Amino acid sequence: xxxxxxxxxxxxxxxxxxxxxxxxxxxxxxxxxxxxxxxxxxxxxxxxxxxxxxxxxxxxxxxxxxxxxxxxxxxxxxxxxxxxxxxxxxxxxxxxxxxxxxxxxxxxxxxxxxxxxxxxxxxxxxxxxxxxxxxxxxxxxxxxxxxxxxxxxxxxxxxxxxxxxxxxxxxxxxxxxxxxxxxxxxxxxxxxxxxxxxxxxxxxxxxxxxxxxxxxxxxxxxxxxxxxxxxxxxxxxxxxxxxxxxxxxxxxxxxxxxxxxxxxxxxxxxxxxxxxxxxxxxxxxxxxxxxxxxxxxxxxx
Numbered sequence: 001x002x003x004x005x006x007x008x009x010x011x012x013x014x015x016x017x018x019x020x021x022x023x024x025x026x027x028x029x030x031x032x033x034x035x036x037x038x039x040x041x042x043x044x045x046x047x048x049x050x051x052x053x054x055x056x057x058x059x060x061x062x063x064x065x066x067x068x069x070x071x072x073x074x075x076x077x078x079x080x081x082x083x084x085x086x087x088x089x090x091x092x093x094x095x096x097x098x099x100x101x102x103x104x105x106x107x108x109x110x111x112x113x114x115x116x117x118x119x120x121x122x123x124x125x126x127x128x129x130x131x132x133x134x135x136x137x138x139x140x141x142x143x144x145x146x147x148x149x150x151x152x153x154x155x156x157x158x159x160x161x162x163x164x165x166x167x168x169x170x171x172x173x174x175x176x177x178x179x180x181x182x183x184x185x186x187x188x189x190x191x192x193x194x195x196x197x198x199x200x201x202x203x204x205x206x207x208x209x210x211x212x213x214x215x216x217x218x219x220x221x222x223x224x225x226x227x228x229x230x231x232x233x234x235x236x237x238x239x240x241x242x243x244x245x246x247x248x249x250x251x252x253x254x255x256x257x258x259x260x261x262x263x264x265x266x267x268x269x270x271x272x273x274x275x276x277x278x279x280x281x282x283x284x285x286x287x288x289x290x291x292x293x294x295x296x297x298x299x300x301x
Contacts, residue, residue: 068136069136069139070136071266072268072269072272075269076115079118080117080119081115081117081120082119082138083108084132084137085121085129085143088213089144089212089213090102090234092104092231093143102293106289107289110276110286111276111280114275114279122138126143126192129143130151130154130261133261133262133263134264139262140260141260142161144231144258145258147256147259148193148196148256151261155263156263156264156267158261159274159277160258161260162300163257163300164255164256165232166198166230167232167249167253168228168229168251168253169220169227169229169230169239169249170228170248172226175248178201181204186207187216187217187224187225187229188207188210188228189210189211189212189230194253201253216228216230217230220247233294260273281299
């Protein structure tokens, strides 16, 4: 059903493809206002659906279609913080059977306990984690995100929970440094700082990106690429656990600070998490977890 020329309040308000109630639209829709009702208008098909009676202000519209990041007070009141991670990046976050574990998982549990909170864990592909955070699907992300200027434009970072960087791994012992990657094909994981930094090495032949770090590693062991760049602690563990795989540790390509992230502007939550993290570092519990996984204290100096 079509209506007269609408007054458009908010266009492209729905992600593509858009779904509302029982209706699924193959493209973006617009929220339109008539004197008596709000309607969802789909410009491609001309389809219009009555949403609900318009009560008077744009504030009501925003409340209906926008979700705000939960405040620290709201999280504390509920006693639970929703934390997302990848679950495929050992030894930082991974599944041991059906149990989510890893250095970052244990550190997050320590920090949450200091805040008097329980964690509800969510796992999803790495490249969707920060997007989900911006959509307020969870309160915090802890998944080995390096702090970069570009990421800081979209999210608010907490204090770093470890320092690391990208390391070269290869089957050929002659491939050790960024310089040695000249003319080579290099594997990295999509959406990572490893990808960003390998892109800066203009002399490489080709960069192949994969959805998970495990996929990138498999590309190297199957000799589909010449080298793999990943976190140095991941690299050390993979080599230690696979002594017959022929993997050789190279040099660091770059150094970075790794931190959790919250929705952009949710500074009170970021500060509270950073304070709790500092308490775990002060009481020795952080060091115990760090030495359990890496046999060293990996906090930033």
